[in-house]
Amino acid sequence: MALENELQYLNDFKSTDGNSVLTVYLNTDPANPDQQKGEWKIRLKNGLNRIQEYLDASSDEAEKKQYKKLKKKIDDEIERNRTELQKGVIIFASDEEDLWSVHYLQIPVKTSFHWERHPVLDQISELQQQYPRSGVILPNQDEVKVIDTELGIINDERTYHFDPGSEDWTFKDGLASSDRTASGATHVDKIQQRFEENRHRFYKKMAGNVDKLKKDRDWKEVHLVGEAEMIRSFETSLRTKPAGVVKKNLNKAEPKKVLEEVFN
CATH class of the missing domain: 3.30.960.10 (eRF1 domain 1)
Structure with missing residues (x-):
C-alpha cells in the first residue's frame, strides 16, 4: 500500500x-x-x-x-x-x-x-x-538509475539503458548494472563517442521518461546524483528544476547509501 x-x-x-x-x-x-x-x-x-x-x-x-x-x-x-x-x-x-x-x-x-x-x-x-515521495535520478553515460522513495523508504528501483540501435531507453527493475557485452574495445569506444556527441539529445529522451514517472508516481521532488558533467547535461533536459543535486558518482553504491547522501 x-x-x-x-x-x-x-x-x-x-x-x-x-x-x-x-x-x-x-x-x-x-x-x-x-x-x-x-x-x-x-x-x-x-x-x-x-x-x-x-x-x-x-x-x-x-x-x-x-x-x-x-x-x-x-x-x-x-x-x-x-x-x-x-x-x-x-x-x-x-x-x-x-x-x-x-x-x-x-x-x-x-x-x-x-x-x-x-x-x-x-x-x-x-x-x-x-521527506515527500520523490524520484532520485542517477545519470551515468548511457545508463540512468531511478529510485522511487518516500520517507527514506525505497518503493521501487529501475535501471534504464540506452540502445544505440533504436536510439531509445529501455528499463529493467532493480539498480544492478546489466551484463551487457560488446564485440570489442573499438566497438565500445565508438558507442561511447557517439553518445558523447549526442548526449543532450539522448538525455532529453530520458528526461521525458523521468517527467512521466514524476506525474505517474506523484513525485513531489526530483533529486539528481552523479558526476558534475552528467548532472549538468541531464538537468538542462528536465522540465522541473531538481530539489537537490549531489555531485558524486554513486552509480555502484547501495540504494540506502544513495538516499543517505540525498537526504542527510
Missing part, C-alpha cells in the same frame, strides 16, 4: 469494542550522540513498560491481555530485525482488523509511545511533509 493511502487508512481508523492502538516511534540512529551504545533498547523497554504499568493500575484484564500480546509482537519484530535497523522505526499495531504497520526509516524520529483509541500520526505526517 502506498504511504499516502496507508496514512489515509490510519487516519480513518477508529478502534471499537474496547480495543486500542499501540503507536511506537523509536529513534535508532547510531549517529545520535545518545545512541552510541544502543540506548534505543533501553528506551524501547522502558517506554513499553510504562504503558504496561499504567494499564496494570487502571485497566481491565481484557485490555491488559491485548496490550501484552502487542507488546510481545513488537519486541519480537524489532529483535528479529535488529540488523536491519537504520535511523528510526514507526509501528502501528492493534488487535482490531489485525492492524500491523511497520516502517524502518533512514531518517530519525523522536522516540514516543502511545496507547490510544486511534493511531497517533503527528510525527509520520510531519515527516511525510519533510
Whole structure:
C-alpha cells in the first residue's frame, strides 16, 4: 500500500469494542550522540513498560491481555530485525482488523509511545511533509538509475539503458548494472563517442521518461546524483528544476547509501 493511502487508512481508523492502538516511534540512529551504545533498547523497554504499568493500575484484564500480546509482537519484530535497523522505526499495531504497520526509516524520529483509541500520526505526517515521495535520478553515460522513495523508504528501483540501435531507453527493475557485452574495445569506444556527441539529445529522451514517472508516481521532488558533467547535461533536459543535486558518482553504491547522501 502506498504511504499516502496507508496514512489515509490510519487516519480513518477508529478502534471499537474496547480495543486500542499501540503507536511506537523509536529513534535508532547510531549517529545520535545518545545512541552510541544502543540506548534505543533501553528506551524501547522502558517506554513499553510504562504503558504496561499504567494499564496494570487502571485497566481491565481484557485490555491488559491485548496490550501484552502487542507488546510481545513488537519486541519480537524489532529483535528479529535488529540488523536491519537504520535511523528510526514507526509501528502501528492493534488487535482490531489485525492492524500491523511497520516502517524502518533512514531518517530519525523522536522516540514516543502511545496507547490510544486511534493511531497517533503527528510525527509520520510531519515527516511525510519533510521527506515527500520523490524520484532520485542517477545519470551515468548511457545508463540512468531511478529510485522511487518516500520517507527514506525505497518503493521501487529501475535501471534504464540506452540502445544505440533504436536510439531509445529501455528499463529493467532493480539498480544492478546489466551484463551487457560488446564485440570489442573499438566497438565500445565508438558507442561511447557517439553518445558523447549526442548526449543532450539522448538525455532529453530520458528526461521525458523521468517527467512521466514524476506525474505517474506523484513525485513531489526530483533529486539528481552523479558526476558534475552528467548532472549538468541531464538537468538542462528536465522540465522541473531538481530539489537537490549531489555531485558524486554513486552509480555502484547501495540504494540506502544513495538516499543517505540525498537526504542527510
